[in-house]
Amino acid sequence: MSARAPRTLFEKVWRNHQVRRASADAPAILYIDLHLVNEVTSPQAFSEIAERGLAVRRPDLTLATIDHAIPTLPPGLDGLRPFVSRAARDQVDRLQANAARHGIAFLGWDDPRRGIVHVIGPELGATQPGMTIVCGDSHTSTHGAFGALAFGIGTSEAAGVLASQCLPQRPPRQLLVDVQGVLPRHVTAKDLTLAIVGRLGASGGSGFAIEYGGQAIRALSMEERMTVCNMTIETGAKTGMIAPDETTLDYLRGRPLAPSASEWAEKSRRWLELRSDDDAVFDHRVTLDARGLAPMVTWGTTPDTAIAVDAIVPAPASADARRALDYMRLEAGRPIAGQPVDWVFLGSCTNGRLSDLRSAAEVLRRGGHIAPGVRMLVVPGSEQVRREAEAEGLDQLFLQAGAEWRLPGCSMCLGMNGDVTPPGQLVVSTSNRNFVGRQGPGARSILASPATAAACALAGAIADPRDYLERPAP
C-alpha cells in the first residue's frame, strides 16, 4: 500500500470540490457550495443568464443580501430610505426581483438576518468548514477563517456560478504564514493582519493561497480570525484559510444553518480532519512573531504601509511612496501619532462585528467624549450585531461619546452609499483599504483597529489605544 501524499488544508478542500482536474489547456472545474450575492456586483450576472435563457442551477446554494450601496440612516419623514441615488435604490429592487424569479433566499430590509454578506454568512452558520464559497466581492476570503476555501470573483464568473454552480480555476501555490507567540495585551487581530500585509506586501501573496497557522492564530477567537482572513486579498493572495478547531466548533454550534444536533457529531468529526498534514509541502513559508507587535496604523495609500502607532513615518523608498506621502500630507521622519483626525469610521466586513464594537467601546469608556470637530460613524456589520450591541447598551455608549449609531451596511468602507469622508479630510478607518479616494474623492484614509480608531476619535489625532486602555475603567 502506498502512503497517501501529504496535503495542505487548501489541497484537501480543493480536491473535495474538483469536478475536473486542470490540464495544460483547460483549468480545473471547482464545485461551489455557497454563492453569496450582493446588489452591486450581481445585476449584470443575472442579465447575462437571462439573455442566454439559463436557469440558476442551485438556488438552494445561493444566498442574496443587500449591503454595498444601501443607506445607513433610517427612513426619512416621507417614509423613504435615503438612498444616495435612484440607481442605488433600483439595484436593491433589482436583486429582490432576481432572487424571487430564481427562488433564491433574499435577506432584504425587513429581514432580521440582513447585514454585510461576510458578516452574516458566519453569523447564520451558512459558512462552514471545508466548503467552497464565492461572492462578487474580494473580501470573501473572510470565510476562510472557518477552513472554507473562499474567494472573490468577477460578475462574469458569478454568472457562470449561477448557471452551473461551478467555476473554472487554476490551482494556486501554497503559502504558510506561521505566527508564533501570542499577541501582547491591547494588540488586536487587526494589528496582526496589518502587520502580515505589511510584511508580505501588496502583491506578496500573488499566486498563492495562504494558510495562517501558529500559536497566535490558534489563540484567536472566530471573529478575530475573520479579521485576519478578510485582509488576505490585500496581499494579492487568492484566499486565506485557518484550520478548523474547537474554537470553530464552539462558534458554529447551534447557529441557524449549522448542522442539526443529530448530524453534529459526524460533521464536526470530519471538520476537525480538515487541517494540513504534518508533512504537507508549502511552496513558501513566512514566520512572524506576534510578541513584538504593537497597535498598527497605515501611512500610505496601500494597506501594506503599516507601522506601529508609536513609530515615525518612514522615509519614502520610491516615487510611489513619495506620492502617497504627498497625498496623505504626512511628513517622513515625524511621528504619525498626533496627526490631526477629522473622521473615524468603525465598521465593515473587517471590523464590524460585536467584539469590534466592544473593543472600541472599552476605549471610549475611558475617554469620555470624542474630540470636538471629529465625526465618528459606528456602523454595525449586521442586524444581529446591531441588536446584540443595543442589548448591552453599546449604542448609548457610542451616542453619549458623540458618535453616530447607524444601520448595518458597507457604508464608508467604499463610500458607495453616500457615507464619505469629504475631500482632503483624514479618516481613521477600521476597514481594509486606504486607496486614494476610496472613502470619498480626495479623502485620506488611515487603517487601524477598532480600539485605535476609538483612541483617535477621543484624541482628535492619531493616538495609541494603550494610553486609554491602561487607565482603570470608570
Place this chain on the structure above:
Amino acid sequence: MSAPNFPPLIRYTAPIVALPASGIDTDQLFPARFMTTTSRAGLGELLFHDWRHDAAGAKTSHRLNRMPPGGPAILVAGANFGCGSSREHAVWALADFGARVVISSVIAEIFAGNAVRNGVLPIVVEEAVVQRLMACDGGDLTVDLEHQRLTTPGLEDMPFAVDGFARRCLMEGVDALSWLLGQAQDIDAFERDRRNGRGGGGGC
C-alpha cells in the same frame, strides 16, 4: 454555443500608454460610486474617472482625455495592476475605452480573470521588460498572441507567457460560460456522487 461579447484577439497593434505608478487599484480604474449601474456597456467614460476629472467634474489634462475614443491602446503599468476590489466594471470600462491589452509585472488575479472574459489580454512580464516598454511611451506596440511575442520598433522582440486557456479564449473567441456549461455531464456526475455520499466533502 454562444459567442463571447468580443472579437477574437490574435494580433493587436496600439500605442503604448505608460502608467508608471505601482498598485493601480480598481478604485482608481472605476470609482465605487459609479457601480450603481446595472449595465456593462458604455462605461469607458468612467475609466480612471477621478484622474481624468477634477473635483468640479471638468476634464483634466490627463493624457487619457486626449486619446481617441474607442482606442486602440495598450496600458503598460507599474506592478500590481488591478489590485483591490473584484469589480468587473474596471474591465468593462477598460474594454469600452478601447484598451485590449494590459502589461505589468504583477496583475491582480481577479482583475486578470475578468479581463480575459471580456476580451482584454493581461500580460505579465518582468519589471525590466515593463521599464523597456514604458520608455517607448506613445509608440506602437504589436502584441502577437499566436506567437506570444511583443514587437515594437527599436527593441528586440520580447516573448511572453500566457495561460493556455486564456490564449484559446481570446484567439478563438471561446465563450467561457458556454465552455463551462459544456461540462454539464461532469457536473451532473459530481452532484450525483455527492448525493450518494461519495467524493465531494464540504459542509453540505
